[in-house]
Structures are given as structure tokens and as C-alpha cells.
Amino acid sequence: AQTVTQSQPEMSVQEAETVTLSCTYDTSESDYYLFWYKQPPSRQMILVIRQEAYKQQNATENRFSVNFQKAAKSFSLKISDSQLGDAAMYFCAYRSATRSGGSYIPTFGRGTSLIVHP
Amino acid sequence: GAGVSQSPRYKVAKRGQDVALRCDPISGHVSLFWYQQALGQGPEFLTYFQNEAQLDKSGLPSDRFFAERPEGSVSTLKIQRTQQEDSAVYLCASSLGTLIIRGGRYEQYFGPGTRLTVT
Numbered sequence: 001a002q003t004v005t006q007s008q009p010e011m012s013v014q015e016a017e018t019v020t021l022s023c024t025y026d027t028s029e030s031d032y033y034l035f036w037y038k039q040p041p042s043r044q045m046i047l048v049i050r051q052e053a054y055k056q057q058n059a060t061e062n063r064f065s066v067n068f069q070k071a072a073k074s075f076s077l078k079i080s081d082s083q084l085g086d087a088a089m090y091f092c093a094y095r096s097a098t099r100s101g102g103s104y105i106p107t108f109g110r111g112t113s114l115i116v117h118p
Numbered sequence: 119g120a121g122v123s124q125s126p127r128y129k130v131a132k133r134g135q136d137v138a139l140r141c142d143p144i145s146g147h148v149s150l151f152w153y154q155q156a157l158g159q160g161p162e163f164l165t166y167f168q169n170e171a172q173l174d175k176s177g178l179p180s181d182r183f184f185a186e187r188p189e190g191s192v193s194t195l196k197i198q199r200t201q202q203e204d205s206a207v208y209l210c211a212s213s214l215g216t217l218i219i220r221g222g223r224y225e226q227y228f229g230p231g232t233r234l235t236v237t
Contacts (some may be wrong), residue, residue: 045209110158
């Protein structure tokens with residue numbers, strides 16, 4: 001079974017600075033998707049960024065970028081120019097891309113709470 | 119609607135009561151997931167529908183949990199004889215395409231959740 005580990009329960013950053021949230025995962029598969037989701041206090045979870053494992057290029061969405069290290073099974077999220085609205089829980093998630101059994105079931109980490117100081 | 123909606127947003131139930139949680143997915147979305155999110159945890163998979171078919175219910179914690187999506191749109195998660203350990207936020211998510219084939223449209227849109235407190 002796949003596991004997703006977020007070792008930082010909480011992170012803090014000053015407004016306008018850069019912060020990196022870490023995520024590692026364990027899998028024996030070579031084809032999969034990785035995601036970062038943001039869950040603000042209102043609890044509506046939204047997709048921040050996604051990465052397909054077969055793509056070597058790191059995904060980028062405006063101020064959000066990832067550092068995908070496939071061999072190390074690491075998938076960190078970098079938030080540049082942090083804003084007060086970035087404060088939220090961030091979840092890393094894994095989903096297999098293979099067609100087998102329950103492989104479409106996403107596995108989520110326990111989350112990292114990001115605090116942004118003005 | 120513009121997004122996934124869930125009702126009620128908050129539910130307090132006495133132990134032993136039955137509850138029903140509703141999810142309205144985005145119109146036209148084929149796939150629908152239910153998740154349970156305990157305090158301080160990530161979402162845990164409960165069950166998956168493709169249209170009206172419940173393809174996977176392996177995450178339902180006991181036979182007290184039952185989910186349906188009879189017309190392939192609105193879904194209801196029912197919990198019978200609620201217990202304190204059922205207290206959690208129940209999230210619903212929908213996706214335009216099926217997730218069970220390679221390359222399927224995989225982006226899930228989440229609802230705001232229903233916070234269930236069992237006293």
C-alpha cells in the first residue's frame with residue numbers, strides 16, 4: 001500500500017518570504033500522480049498543483065512550484081512571496097496511474113498547517 | 119451549481135441516532151468520492167461512485183455506513199446508530215471523468231464538508 005508522509009505538522013513564514021513544505025511517499029509503482037491541496041479554515045479543499053510522475057519537469061503554478069525527486073520519492077511544495085491568504089492546511093496526495101484494483105483511490109498525508117505572519 | 123455543495127454543514131447527533139449527509143456534485147460529473155477526515159488528519163477514503171454505480175466501498179468502516187447515488191447525481195451518506203468515533207468531517211468530492219482508467223480526468227473538486235459531532 002502507498003503511504004504519504006508529511007513530517008512538518010506546522011510551518012511559519014513571514015509575508016512576502018518563501019517557504020517549503022515537505023512530502024515523501026512510498027510506492028513500488030513507476031506511474032502515478034502527486035498533488036498538493038490547500039484547505040483553508042472554511043474547509044473547502046482546493047487543488048494547488050499536480051505532478052505526473054513520468055514528467056521530469058517540475059510543475060509550476062504562479063507562486064507555487066514543486067521539487068519532484070522521483071528516485072528519492074520526495075515531492076516538496078515551494079510557496080514564493082507568501083501572502084496572508086496562503087494560510088491553510090496543505091495536504092500532499094498520491095494516486096496511482098495504473099489500471100488495477102483500487103488504484104484510483106487517492107492517499108493523503110496528515111497535512112501541514114501553514115501560518116503566515118504579517 | 120458552481121461547485122460541490124454539502125448539507126448540512128454541521129450536524130450534532132446523540133449516540134445511537136441515524137444521520138444522513140447529502141452531497142450535490144458539480145453537474146455532469148461522473149465520479150463521486152466520500153471521505154472521512156478526523157481532526158488533525160488527512161481525508162480517508164470511504165467510497166467511490168461512477169455515475170450511479172458504487173464501484174468501491176472498501177473504506178466504509180462498518181456496516182452502519184451506507185452510501186447511495188441512485189440517479190447518478192446527488193449522493194447520500196447514511197450512518198446508522200452513530201457512535202462517538204464517527205465524529206469527523208465528511209467530505210464529498212466529484213470529478214468530471216472516471217478515475218479508473220489511465221489518463222482519466224483526475225482533478226477532484228471538494229465540497230465544504232459536513233462536520234458531524236456525536237455526543
